[in-house]
Amino acid sequence: MAVDTATLLVSCPDQQGLVAKIANFIYANGGNIIHADHHTDLEAGLFLSRIEWQLQGFNLPRHLINEAFGAIASPLQAKWKLHFSDTVPKVAIWVSKQDHCLYDLLWRIKSKELKAEVGLIISNHPDLAPIAQQFNIEYHHLPITKENKKEQELKQLELLKNAEINLVILAKYMQVLSSDFIKEFPTVINIHHSFLPAFIGAKPYHQAYSRGVKIIGATAHYVTQDLDAGPIIEQDVVRISHRDTVQDLIRKGKDLEKIVLARGVRLHLQNRVLVYGNRTVVFG
Structure with missing residues (x-):
């Protein structure tokens, strides 16, 4: 059976350590990353990322993920959106x-x-x-x-x-x-x-x-x-x-x-x- 996942779409000014910071947020909360893709627009100086992980075994309840990630993302001047795979638009x-x-x-x-x-x-x-x-x-x-x-x-x-x-x-x-x-x-x-x-x-x-x-x-x-x-x-x-x-x-x-x-x-x-x-x- 398919396991429900969460996906973060993130954009922020490019700087060192961004992949590690985002991935560590998921790892530190017990998440298993199943997809990660990143792109840097050098001309615009922007880092853009999509990262998806399994919710099974993830320590944070859904309603707290956005707030918890915000503590990491805000100092990076990041914009982000959080999505869940079982949500039917x-x-x-x-x-x-x-x-x-x-x-x-x-x-x-x-x-x-x-x-x-x-x-x-x-x-x-x-x-x-x-x-x-x-x-x-x-x-x-x-x-x-x-x-x-x-x-x-x-x-x-x-x-x-x-x-x-x-x-x-x-x-x-x-x-x-x-x-x-x-x-x-x-x-x-x-x-x-x-x-x-x-x-x-x-x-x-x-x-x-x-x-x-x-x-x-x-x-x-x-x-x-x-x-x-x-x-x-x-x-x-x-x-x-x-x-x-x-x-x-x-x-x-x-x-x-x-x-x-x-x-x-x-x-x-x-x-x-x-x-x-x-x-x-x-x-x-």
Whole structure:
């Protein structure tokens, strides 16, 4: 049987002895480290680390770990987050009319490939409600216009709060979130149908076709106030040729979007992504 684990994601100014100090905190409390990965950004002068250990035999009860580690981390000017493997995050999936990413995520969650619970689905169109019904998930149709955007986002935030949502996944939700929304709920992953930073904004496949590129890509990234410019979690590409039409690019791109979004969500759910500035370290 799998043993429950705890994971620390840590970032702090680089200095000598950091690995030893973090590892010794776990060792001194009877913990068995099963994964440790570290990275130093020399240009930024930052040390970044992910360390995971078994809770079985660990001397500190869960509710005291954060405070106890803080006694070590605070003098190091560290930022850290603590996660437990048996915690199942609640996610909300937002969609418009395209269903390929939605179906893919729901099947992966249903088969327990992704460890999450879908609390609700939100859409600015009614088209995908039958899918939500098929999976017995709440579906909220909130049409968005320039005139009602602020009002609808307040409703969205209320729904997320009431459902205790930890993560929003934009699975081809063809709307731009406002800065006010992102300030209130910053943990949002988007799938963009290009290899960012190329071809941002609308109709990237049409842009790629017009440019005559030989590869197209997809990017899973965290959402920020800057359009399609948030920290990148995962990317991939597929080759195309001069024989491919725009529709061929869209077809190939949809297959890629599903895979890249699922990878990005999985990495987030496994607490393998550490954001600093507008960059990420993705621990293997």
